[in-house]
Amino acid sequence: xxxxxxxxxxxxxxxxxxxxxxxxxxxxxxxxxxxxxxxxxxxxxxxxxxxxxxxxxxxxxxxxxxxxxxxxxxxxxxxxxxxxxxxxxxxxxxxxxxxxxxxxxxxxxxxxxxxxxxxxxxxxxxxxxxxxxxxxxxxxxxxxxxxxxxxxxxxxxxxxxxxxxxxxxxxxxxxxxxxxxxxxxxxxxxxxxxxxxxxxxx
Amino acid sequence: xxxxxxxxxxxxxxxxxxxxxxxxxxxxxxxxxxxxxxxxxxxxxxxxxxxxxxxxxxxxxxxxxxxxxxxxxxxxxxxxxxxxxxxxxxxxxxxxxxxxxxxxxxxxxxxxxxxxxxxxxxxxxxxxxxxxxxxxxxxxxxxxxxxxxxxxxxxxxxxxxxxxxxxxxxxxxxxxxxxxxxxxxxxxxxxxxxxxxxxxxx
Numbered sequence: 001x002x003x004x005x006x007x008x009x010x011x012x013x014x015x016x017x018x019x020x021x022x023x024x025x026x027x028x029x030x031x032x033x034x035x036x037x038x039x040x041x042x043x044x045x046x047x048x049x050x051x052x053x054x055x056x057x058x059x060x061x062x063x064x065x066x067x068x069x070x071x072x073x074x075x076x077x078x079x080x081x082x083x084x085x086x087x088x089x090x091x092x093x094x095x096x097x098x099x100x101x102x103x104x105x106x107x108x109x110x111x112x113x114x115x116x117x118x119x120x121x122x123x124x125x126x127x128x129x130x131x132x133x134x135x136x137x138x139x140x141x142x143x144x145x146x147x148x149x150x151x152x153x154x155x156x157x158x159x160x161x162x163x164x165x166x167x168x169x170x171x172x173x174x175x176x177x178x179x180x181x182x183x184x185x186x187x188x189x190x191x192x193x194x195x196x197x198x199x200x201x202x
Numbered sequence: 203x204x205x206x207x208x209x210x211x212x213x214x215x216x217x218x219x220x221x222x223x224x225x226x227x228x229x230x231x232x233x234x235x236x237x238x239x240x241x242x243x244x245x246x247x248x249x250x251x252x253x254x255x256x257x258x259x260x261x262x263x264x265x266x267x268x269x270x271x272x273x274x275x276x277x278x279x280x281x282x283x284x285x286x287x288x289x290x291x292x293x294x295x296x297x298x299x300x301x302x303x304x305x306x307x308x309x310x311x312x313x314x315x316x317x318x319x320x321x322x323x324x325x326x327x328x329x330x331x332x333x334x335x336x337x338x339x340x341x342x343x344x345x346x347x348x349x350x351x352x353x354x355x356x357x358x359x360x361x362x363x364x365x366x367x368x369x370x371x372x373x374x375x376x377x378x379x380x381x382x383x384x385x386x387x388x389x390x391x392x393x394x395x396x397x398x399x400x401x402x403x404x
Binding site: 007011020024025032041042043045051071073076077082084114115117121122123125126159162165168169170171177178181184 | 209211212213221222224225226227229231234237238243244245246247249253271272273274275276278279284286316317318319320321322323324325326327328349361364365367370371372373375376379380382383386387
């Protein structure tokens with residue numbers, strides 16, 4: 001329904017330099033020729049990982065949320081379990097690991113909800129969201145940089161919290177809205193089984 | 203349903219330097235004390251604008267999409283009209299301007315769909331999504347860095363294209379899923395009238 005567009009890029013990269021990097025991101029400064037033919041610059045933020053997020057739902061139809069203080073926003077945020085899958089790794093592998101490390105939970109059933117680019121005007125970050133069910137509790141092992149709290153919220157309450165903005169993390173909103181819409185839409189619109197590809201935009 | 207968490211930040215900023223900037227983003231490199239008490243670093247990407255996106259629907263229940271080649275992803279992307287609202291500006295004002303400049307359309311009715319943080323592990327970017335209806339066509343005036351194509355897609359087809367991943371831009375996915383769920387959920391769950399605040403996380 002949306003035909004592929006094989007148009008060549010109207011941008012030309014003249015040069016690229018690494019402007020900043022740390023363990024999590026690289027920032028490139030490119031000299032470019034813009035679509036209008038004029039010289040310009042483009043700063044590209046390149047995370048070293050794909051973003052993965054997990055809507056984990058238990059047998060009581062509750063969603064698993066992780067609370068943490070987000071340094072970037074200088075505020076507390078409740079979110080679905082999220083993390084980074086190194087580029088080249090199957091994002092499902094990363095999602096399983098992040099769920100286990102952050103929360104201690106393993107899931108007997110996984111389905112891919114969707115793939116996305118997160119903020120494509122300034123970053124090349126892509127990601128994937130999964131629905132995880134048949135949960136069993138093991139041992140958690142969060143990163144030393146993480147100070148996490150777990151909470152279970154009834155699924156419908158979580159969707160309401162997206163609507164009101166109490167849950168304001170974009171991946172959390174996307175994942176919960178998608179599952180809620182799949183439920184509302186009935187059969188034939190369920191998430192597909194997860195794909196083994198690591199090409200998040202493929 | 204999600205009690206406010208008044209916990210103080212477990213992070214302490216020791217120092218901050220500007221590592222990179224251009225007209226659109228700043229990147230800060232911070233020396234910090236991490237939640238575990240150990241010294242660490244944090245790179246914070248700070249866009250100079252809030253992200254705004256507009257789900258614009260006409261009287262035939264079609265959604266307005268903007269196609270452009272995304273330099274960051276090196277691929278073409280169909281998206282809802284999106285842009286940046288300078289921080290401190292009411293994001294609704296920015297949304298009206300971006301819709302008009304990119305597409306030429308003005309809307310007689312605006313409703314806020316939701317606010318969000320977009321990629322809060324590495325950026326402090328926040329944004330807002332709006333539903334715009336009662337559209338009338340005026341004159342477009344895109345930025346010189348933009349090479350845009352417009353297309354109308356039936357609303358249900360656009361939601362299907364989110365499900366399949368053909369529409370892979372996160373704000374486009376969030377906005378369309380939200381409107382679709384509001385429709386499925388019936389009365390009492392409609393988007394609220396837009397707020398004049400510019401505190402996107404308030």
